[in-house]
Amino acid sequence: MMPEPEAGKPLRADARRNRARVLEAAGAVFAARGVAASTEEVAREAGVGIGTVFRHFPTKEALLAAVLVDVLRALADQAEALATAPDAGGAFFGFFTRVVERSNTKNLYADVLAEAGVDVTAATAVIARRLRAALAVLLDRAQRAGEVRGDVRVPELLALMVGASRTAGYAANDPDVRVRALAILFDGLRAPGYPGAEGRSQ
Amino acid sequence: MMPEPEAGKPLRADARRNRARVLEAAGAVFAARGVAASTEEVAREAGVGIGTVFRHFPTKEALLAAVLVDVLRALADQAEALATAPDAGGAFFGFFTRVVERSNTKNLYADVLAEAGVDVTAATAVIARRLRAALAVLLDRAQRAGEVRGDVRVPELLALMVGASRTAGYAANDPDVRVRALAILFDGLRAPGYPGAEGRSQ
Amino acid sequence: MMPEPEAGKPLRADARRNRARVLEAAGAVFAARGVAASTEEVAREAGVGIGTVFRHFPTKEALLAAVLVDVLRALADQAEALATAPDAGGAFFGFFTRVVERSNTKNLYADVLAEAGVDVTAATAVIARRLRAALAVLLDRAQRAGEVRGDVRVPELLALMVGASRTAGYAANDPDVRVRALAILFDGLRAPGYPGAEGRSQ
Amino acid sequence: MMPEPEAGKPLRADARRNRARVLEAAGAVFAARGVAASTEEVAREAGVGIGTVFRHFPTKEALLAAVLVDVLRALADQAEALATAPDAGGAFFGFFTRVVERSNTKNLYADVLAEAGVDVTAATAVIARRLRAALAVLLDRAQRAGEVRGDVRVPELLALMVGASRTAGYAANDPDVRVRALAILFDGLRAPGYPGAEGRSQ
DNA sequence: GATGAATGAGCATTCATTCAT
DNA sequence: TATGAATGAATGCTCATTCAT
Known part of the structure; x- marks a missing residue:
């Protein structure tokens, strides 16, 4: 239901969970505030640190x-x-x-x-x-x-x-x-x- | 064909010309690069200083x-x-x-x-x-x-x-x-x- | 009562009047809004163009x-x-x-x-x-x-x-x-x- | 001797150090150059990036x-x-x-x-x-x-x-x-x- | 002389991205 | 790996000053 981005290396369970949370949060935030919403806000919504967002999605464009x-x-x-x-x-x-x-x-x-x-x-x-x-x-x-x-x-x-x-x-x-x-x-x-x-x- | 916005005081000839140039440039730049394009870019395209853009349109929103x-x-x-x-x-x-x-x-x-x-x-x-x-x-x-x-x-x-x-x-x-x-x-x-x-x- | 700045050349009557108006306006504006008030505001208060202010006082410091x-x-x-x-x-x-x-x-x-x-x-x-x-x-x-x-x-x-x-x-x-x-x-x-x-x- | 402003969450050691450096630099810069001194200058004096200043003090007013x-x-x-x-x-x-x-x-x-x-x-x-x-x-x-x-x-x-x-x-x-x-x-x-x-x- | 439009350096602030902890 | 502090380029906007009208 939410597999790794490019069928890359299998993520650890918590990593996969974090990736999913970030993705969901990004969907919600960008939908609500537009694509100009800050990555910081996505992190907050997801309940993770900003570093985690960028670990999973190396750029904001990749996140989008x-x-x-x-x-x-x-x-x-x-x-x-x-x-x-x-x-x-x-x-x-x-x-x-x-x-x-x-x-x-x-x-x-x-x-x-x-x-x-x-x-x-x-x-x-x-x-x-x-x-x-x-x-x-x-x-x-x-x-x-x-x-x-x-x-x-x-x-x-x-x-x-x-x-x-x-x-x-x-x-x-x-x-x-x-x-x-x-x-x-x-x-x-x-x-x-x-x-x-x-x-x-x- | 491009009169003052709301019938304000009549602008000097050069001012009216510049206002029109800025407006045209803004139309072109925002169309080409999206509304996130910088006001600087509009000024550059119009061939005027940044101050001139803000003199005619006090905020970016006003320009839009x-x-x-x-x-x-x-x-x-x-x-x-x-x-x-x-x-x-x-x-x-x-x-x-x-x-x-x-x-x-x-x-x-x-x-x-x-x-x-x-x-x-x-x-x-x-x-x-x-x-x-x-x-x-x-x-x-x-x-x-x-x-x-x-x-x-x-x-x-x-x-x-x-x-x-x-x-x-x-x-x-x-x-x-x-x-x-x-x-x-x-x-x-x-x-x-x-x-x-x-x-x-x- | 309001002589020329440095006992320089005698000003025309209207020029002297303008100088006095600017000076008075500057006193009022800086007193009310602090010395960070803009020169533009002084000009407005004095009822003259900004150019006139700078004609009489070549810099803001000089005006102060x-x-x-x-x-x-x-x-x-x-x-x-x-x-x-x-x-x-x-x-x-x-x-x-x-x-x-x-x-x-x-x-x-x-x-x-x-x-x-x-x-x-x-x-x-x-x-x-x-x-x-x-x-x-x-x-x-x-x-x-x-x-x-x-x-x-x-x-x-x-x-x-x-x-x-x-x-x-x-x-x-x-x-x-x-x-x-x-x-x-x-x-x-x-x-x-x-x-x-x-x-x-x- | 220089604790967090209002007993917020305890900062990391390096963050606390930077906050103190910024505060000290601000004190020195504003004292020397007046409160109109730029935030950039405070950052330079503190040896940190401008972003760091604003991370600790969200506005210049807050810094003051x-x-x-x-x-x-x-x-x-x-x-x-x-x-x-x-x-x-x-x-x-x-x-x-x-x-x-x-x-x-x-x-x-x-x-x-x-x-x-x-x-x-x-x-x-x-x-x-x-x-x-x-x-x-x-x-x-x-x-x-x-x-x-x-x-x-x-x-x-x-x-x-x-x-x-x-x-x-x-x-x-x-x-x-x-x-x-x-x-x-x-x-x-x-x-x-x-x-x-x-x-x-x- | 007077005017006000034009200029652009400078400022506070934001934010994607990096990196030490 | 996760965190969040640090970074600095970029942005919108202001304002003293200049100059064409």
């Missing part, structure tokens, strides 16, 4: 990348879990909604997902690939079920998720607006295509 | 707000100019596209538009109101012309623009993906609503 | 020196005016009290008097000499009248005035303490000397 | 307050040590003299003692109280011994000490003047009161 990997992994896990759900459309839109909903007020998710595309490190590349693969499955099944138009591909789907997270963050304090905005986007994903909606599902 | 106002004003100008265009649908989607296209790699636009909703200062509030009003006109005309579904309101439109800018930024180096993602969103805006999409083309 | 000279001149004027007062003791202690009372909360007076001893510039030296001379007269008359012990000399008198100003500033918000502290010091000035106080009148 | 507390503590220590001296008068005037003598050229002491009355922070309040208490003992004993007039109270005594420090600073380069000025003040403290010197000691 690790948080990103963590987030992507959680998403990939969820996407994979939905791969065999009976309701393909529900699985697809449900996952999309979950991604968007978890993008919290400070838009870490959007930032973090945006970076994902850039493949900051090899580590992110690996997990991002896993996420894309899982997404491809969800998308394909929804398309075969006629719940999503056929011309959508994974790259634009990811781009739309990133943007929708931002949309949700923007409308954070007006849930109604948020719902309506998402509904419009989802209609676009369902629409048979415009103009000339010959559709592939009919 | 001024850039934001500038951006919003340009958008509002464009929206207003399109208010009487013969092709209401083209005006609406054209404006939307322009907004998105001008969101550059580092997503200043998104940040900046996001702030707009928060009405950081009185100055931003005023211009944001202007933008919303102009947007309302474009939207209404497109809806009357049957080019945009009738249940869309300005708030979600703004939220979608913010998100679409982010989407575009994410897909910055793949224009094809960008176009397809936007097409999907635009279809959602055109769709008569879902469920029950018997299609508007029949 | 000019304020000092102004203060010393006012004190010297008062001391000279008291030189022929019928009540020599009243004149002496009255003057001492006035000096102390005019030392306002921010202790500009103390600072300024302290500097006076250092003879910052030739100008201060000149006026400080005048003040010392006037003080010598007051002191001598009070001693001859038997109101002040005979072994007091001008240097220690000045030092005591500087200190008493500080004492008054310290006790600024407790007038009672201030009065009692001064009374003690005055008793010391009257006392025939200790030990061996065979009387001061011989 | 700490120097003040340090000074007050030293004074209080001395006053307490003199509380049982056989010669009550000698103890009183000796302490007064020491206070004045240690007020160095730039009058940090005066500034610092002046602040003491204002009770800048809780820390200063505590130590200032201690000093006042110790002073009260010295004063009372000297009064009982007939060495100091009976109507002197601690508040005016403090005020006079502050002023006398300034007097001494003013006369710094003329020890003779300094001695004579102090002698006059001390006579005032001994005098049975004026006018109407029925005295309480006769």
